[in-house]
Amino acid sequence: MLLSKNKSIVTVVDVQARLLPGVHEHDQLVDNCKWLVRLAHLMDVPVIGSEQYPDGLGHTEEALRDLVGESNLHGKTLFSCIDDSGFEAAFNAHDRQQVVLCGMESHACVVQSVLSMLDKGLEVFVVADAISARNPLDTEIALRRVERAGAQLVTREMVGFEWLRGSDAAEFRTFSKEFLR
Numbered sequence: 001m002l003l004s005k006n007k008s009i010v011t012v013v014d015v016q017a018r019l020l021p022g023v024h025e026h027d028q029l030v031d032n033c034k035w036l037v038r039l040a041h042l043m044d045v046p047v048i049g050s051e052q053y054p055d056g057l058g059h060t061e062e063a064l065r066d067l068v069g070e071s072n073l074h075g076k077t078l079f080s081c082i083d084d085s086g087f088e089a090a091f092n093a094h095d096r097q098q099v100v101l102c103g104m105e106s107h108a109c110v111v112q113s114v115l116s117m118l119d120k121g122l123e124v125f126v127v128a129d130a131i132s133a134r135n136p137l138d139t140e141i142a143l144r145r146v147e148r149a150g151a152q153l154v155t156r157e158m159v160g161f162e163w164l165r166g167s168d169a170a171e172f173r174t175f176s177k178e179f180l181r
Contacts (some may be wrong), residue, residue: 003162009096010040012049013103013110018058022134024102030061032130033102036156037067043163046094049073050081080112092169098123100159104128109137114146124151
């Protein structure tokens with residue numbers, strides 16, 4: 001069950017600036033999500049994001065928002081992004097079966113999105129070093145739960161190496177110079 005850049009889509013869940021200060025290791029979370037989105041751009045993998053009730057909770061962290069692209073971010077009120085009809089329509093337009101998911105909060109919007117995506121028959125890869133919550137225990141339990149449900153746990157670098165498949169890939173030099181520091 002290897003990731004394929006031609007089957008993948010990156011989904012960034014609710015990394016909203018107003019909520020970040022209370023999230024465990026929030027600076028690292030944002031950096032890891034940005035790393036993943038930049039990698040997706042390098043590999044020509046589409047990126048889509050969600051924002052939980054943006055009218056009340058604000059928008060995605062600015063630098064991450066710029067990377068994802070405002071038109072690729074979708075507001076929602078349901079905790080599961082894929083259960084929102086607007087998000088789902090935008091997601092389905094990409095016709096991808098492998099979801100590489102990052103964001104917050106692990107025990108709420110992340111876990112519900114993952115479980116709903118699995119129910120829809122998608123292959124879900126949760127980037128364990130690019131999700132977080134206010135309480136680290138919530139992240140730990142969420143990771144256990146989604147893995148038992150059938151999601152694959154991966155790290156950012158695992159995603160990169162699987163999308164590349166080999167050092168002869170055209171993007172490998174850029175990956176090794178700009179992403180492996």
